[in-house]
Amino acid sequence: MLNKVSGIERYLNDSIGEPVGILRVGASTTIGNYLLPLLVGAFDRRFPRAKALLNVGNTKQIEIAVEEGECDLGLIEGPSHLSTLRVEPWRDDELVVVVGREHPLAAPRSASAADLEQVDWIMREKGSGTREVFEDAMAAAGITCKIAMVLGHTEAIKKAVEAGLGVGCLSRMAVQREVENGWLVEVATPLKLRRSLFIVTRESQYTSKLMSAYLSLLEKEKEQSGAGRP
Incomplete structure (x- = not known):
């Protein structure tokens, strides 16, 4: 029920011209500790009415958190083992x-x-x-x-x-x-x-302006890192 309420809030927030609300980002340990802190800070500075909350765990924990709706998107360090998730390559390591x-x-x-x-x-x-x-x-x-x-x-x-x-x-x-x-x-x-690092989201998930803004930031970081090179 809380996830459904959160989804309704995102639909309403998308009527505003800029990303608004809280995005729950899950990341496996290496990504969460060594890559994302700077990106989370950059996201918060660029979009003052939005906030990214970071949850760090191992790859399996993050996959489950995304599948169950506890995280809106996840970044993992190994191959995904859940067929219910949409998996996109992010960068190499x-x-x-x-x-x-x-x-x-x-x-x-x-x-x-x-x-x-x-x-x-x-x-x-x-x-x-x-x-x-x-x-x-x-x-x-x-x-x-x-x-x-x-x-x-x-x-x-x-x-x-x-x-x-x-x-x-x-x-x-x-x-x-x-x-x-x-x-x-x-x-x-x-x-x-x-190895490859991946972005995982739920297959049926609505891509809000908030989500799109964060995905754009991840894509920009990938390009700056050298088209996927660590």
Whole structure:
């Protein structure tokens, strides 16, 4: 009932010349923490009578939130698994393997398939798009993954890897600062770790002026990032 009332409000708001109201945006962890905060701020400044509320979770959680109407649109890091959603590619991203400065792989800065089978991995939880892409890449390379620790947040994984507790595989966006400062070391591997980021909405959803304005902002960000390059 609340979703229906919200939909009626959007129809009424569209009679006004500018985007008005609250847009509930869901984003999986990497996107929500490293891409969207600046975009949400830019949206609020450009449209003073509109506001984007950001909800961050893993890919599975965001898909469900969009499907059930808790979010108006979602941005996810892995493939969608719900046929009820409309899925549009947004931009590309790349995962990188990282280790702490004292890890044995830090000096050569590279790892073979055999090396990757021997190390202890620190991973995100099931339902994470990052984990799904990593596991698919390992399986495609015929490598068995030895998971030593599962943590539900990217920042926790970075700290654990930096402390030498294991090896991580995270978005380049998430570890760029740590790699540039030498706190983490990027390791070259034979894994194919490119991935797409997607926009998901409900198939039957009405596209309001508010939604269109936000989608236009996402498209502009994609173009500025280099036609999808991270």
